[in-house]
């Protein structure tokens with residue numbers, strides 16, 4: 631597949647609107663592979679033996695109409711790693727964020743079944759205050775063809791300029807998914823909220839900024855809506871010295887604010903560097919934590 635490139639015009643659109651749509655990010659083969667891996671992951675089958683950082687839905691444990699979510703599936707499944715840690719995504723995020731390089735903060739594996747509940751509208755970067763540079767760029771990739779009524783992700787055009795709000799009241803299955811969004815719009819003096827549903831073929835998707843309001847509604851169709859997201863940060867990012875994020879600060883060492891590439895890999899850097907374990911790990915030549923082949 632021809633790799634996609636982000637143009638200077640797309641960077642301008644991204645900075646103005648808070649997101650851009652890209653028709654093709656991963657190949658049909660990668661889409662098919664991820665759909666197979668999703669079946670296993672939501673059954674709790676961890677290919678590397680390691681449990682993901684967040685498992686917010688498990689077959690037999692959670693309500694069937696909740697939106698299923700796992701974060702950092704790449705640590706548990708090397709096939710997922712092969713897709714989400716690819717260089718082209720890192721390069722695109724760095725260009726959009728005007729960074730010297732990209733680190734993955736976390737992947738987000740999402741599966742909204744027919745009738746699946748909404749995800750509350752939020753700003754991603756409000757959840758990243760445990761870092762020194764909480765200005766994410768995220769790559770959202772559809773694994774099914776999306777439609778407005780199928781509960782696809784929606785971005786609020788221009789909301790990246792509204793300022794920073796905190797974490798929202800309820801992220802999973804809120805009664806009113808736009809409760810916090812409405813408050814933020816009022817605080818910013820915005821009268822008209824333009825919600826843009828992302829309608830793309832499987833393999834296509836969008837890039838959004840960390841301060842862009844987004845979320846998704848109920849899936850009113852009879853087919854699932856699956857997606858994978860690479861939430862990325864600048865390769866220069868360090869841990870905040872004192873703010874403790876309730877999940878990801880567990881990777882911070884005492885008295886040391888540097889980020890370990892084993893947990894926050896550098897997927898692309900303008901000087902050509904990329905965390906050395908990514909390629910042998912993604913090719914399944916080593917498993918989690920194993921030494922690099924000589």
Ligand SMILES: O=C(O)CCC(=O)C(=O)O
Nearest residue numbers: 749770783845846857859
């Ligand atoms: O796909 C969705 O429903 C929402 C995804 C999301 O919140 C994100 O990519 O940050």
